[in-house]
Amino acid sequence: MDANRILIIDYGSQFTQLIARRIREERVYCEIHPPTRSLEWIREWAPKGIVLSGGPSSVYGEDVPTADPQLLHMGIPVLGVCYGMQLITHLEGGVVERGRREYGRAHVTVEEGTGIFDGFPAGERTQVWMSHGDHVVQPPPGYRLLASTEGLPWAAFAANDRPIYGVQFHLEVAHTTRGADMIGNFVFRVCGCEPTWTAGSYIENEIAKIRSTVGDAQVICGLSGGVDSSVAASLVHRAIGEQLTCIFVDTGLLRAGERESVERTFRAHMGIKLEVVDASDLFLDRLAGVEDPEAKRKIIGHTFIDVFEDASARLGGDAQFLVQGTLYPDVIESLSVKGPSATIKTHHNVGGLKEDMKFALIEPLRELFKDEVRQVGRELGLPEEMVGRHPFPGPGLAIRVLGAVDRRELEVLRQADTIYLEEIRSAGLYDDIWQAFAVLLPVRSVGVMGDERTYENVCALRAVTSRDGMTADWYPFPHDVLARISTRIINEVAGINRVCYDISSKPPATIEWE
Incomplete structure (x- = not known):
């Protein structure tokens, strides 16, 4: 250090x-x-x-x-x-x-x-x-x-x-x-300090630490395709090479095209061993009827570990370590381990893990903020479209469908979210925004479409600017961009007839709704 x-x-x-x-x-x-x-x-x-x-x-x-x-x-x-x-x-x-x-x-x-x-x-x-x-x-x-x-x-x-x-x-x-x-x-x-802490020095220190910790043991990584898990996987792969196997779990809670994108990037371009597990039925069955967001997060965290343990057994059963892309804000918001400040919410990859899981954790990004993770990713040579991607929560769309989760609502939200991001990119605004996503509310409203009465869901849009996710301000979209997004969602997504834009800052709100 x-x-x-x-x-x-x-x-x-x-x-x-x-x-x-x-x-x-x-x-x-x-x-x-x-x-x-x-x-x-x-x-x-x-x-x-x-x-x-x-x-x-x-x-x-x-x-x-x-x-x-x-x-x-x-x-x-x-x-x-x-x-x-x-x-x-x-x-x-x-x-x-x-x-x-x-x-x-x-x-x-x-x-x-x-x-x-x-x-x-x-x-x-x-x-x-x-x-x-x-x-x-x-x-x-x-x-x-x-x-x-x-x-x-x-x-x-x-x-x-x-x-x-x-x-x-x-x-x-x-x-x-x-x-x-x-x-x-x-x-x-x-204090007489020198400005010696850089992404390069951090990588060197973490590689040495990982090699010392792991030895010749096998390691698995829970890969989501997001910035955090991608950088964590790349860093551990540089340290131990073929000892690492990445496992991508299709939870049924992913954005459109997520699974295909991960397979293409990690297998074809990075040469990392990748196993894909379709566990969507298991996750959705366990989440059936669950409305409380903390309960959702814990169910998802526990189910991830069950899937990893099963996958590890199929791969030979000798993996001793699990890599996660846990970040400093995850730790701060999940557990008051650093001081007396209040717990905001549990992150599935911090407070939602099973106490009796068989893996020891490797969390090479645990003390980094988001922008520092991006710097490490660039230093490791990851493509900008991966490093610059908006954050996506480990529990996925489960915490963006407010209330109980089912396949129909997930598909409605998935379509709305896809349109939202398409229009943001089309307007050239993606890199100006820290995080943008759609939320499906447990609220229905009356509308009129084609001279007929509708009674359908309300979709909320969220976009924020931030440096590290600890504080955030809502993004001031041009009105014409919001109008295009709203029109497309209402016209193209069956099940939504009203779109709202969230103009809350963090604090007092959080970035995610759950």
Whole structure:
């Protein structure tokens, strides 16, 4: 692992992942971990710097996440953000005042252009983003002022004798105009990191790790044809070659032409051993009558493992490892393993796996964000049409047919989704959009077609822009494009007589509807 790395301790902020994104954009590796990590663990992990994230707690609350005071005396630079600054203050003997809420844009005046403000002239006024309920009114002994606002005398401070910094604002969000400069100063000037973390270095490290883990054992990969599983398969194949067999499961929940595309790409162009299993009847039988989205995800995850185990037995039965394209956002949203932030939903390839499955997991992309996975894919030589493809969820169309799933509704949705993507590509908008898909709602509406009354399903369209899937904004389609899409779906798909467009951002919504 790269020795130039930053540890982020997560105190529950919804912005914690943005801190990681900003640091990685500087080509420095970082990881998010919970505040329960011991000093011994931190010493062994050997970060060059530590970031204490924001969070919803008050340092005066009961059972709130905290830190060992010795964390600030380990000789490792520390940056506290919002709650992180308040925690430093509390641990070091300063005073935090409760109940002064401040949300939105503010302007700080830099008092001293050193440390995280290196390159900022004294007196510079710059925009920042505030989101806090408590604030520092008296810094700890031995701390000096770095920045203030009109209403906040201690917006940033630093220890006189150690590289310990605190900011009350969120320097990781885009609304903090020079936040990237502050983060760069901390990572490079304060912590002394080098920009060594690249797609190429990541591939080298993962290949060595995979070879060490696998030895001469056989490995299978659950291949979906999407970006994540394709890059994971390619990376593992580069590491162990013929020891890898990819298994593509036709769940009956796929988009049109998915199976044929995967067979063509992986067999003909990549030379990877591929077994195709048609398990559509099994999946649809198990999903019959199931409406709850969490139940759907777990059924699909468990069924995948059953299919893989059966396929492995037919192939000789000696596969010991299962490769999955699990990503960092999957882990963050499925399990609060990195900190106290709330679980949003279970991903079938994280929380939906059987506890008694016989395979050990290999997840070479588990600590990567989506755009980083694409970079690794390009470095591995995968074609752009594969690397640049929109994300497609492991549970497939099952979570885009809201309510119970059956073959008829899947086919209706499949046709609508195909038209939607065709029109997006035809308009030259595909690469401008992070993810686009159709959703079949459990709602019927009255319509008139050919002078006859209809009573059919409503189709919702979703398209978002995003950098990593953690946050997203709805895509502002030209009205003529939306009109063409709606007209084609209603005219060509029997079973739909109304089309709606989803203009919700994430948060408060999620990208998928289930």
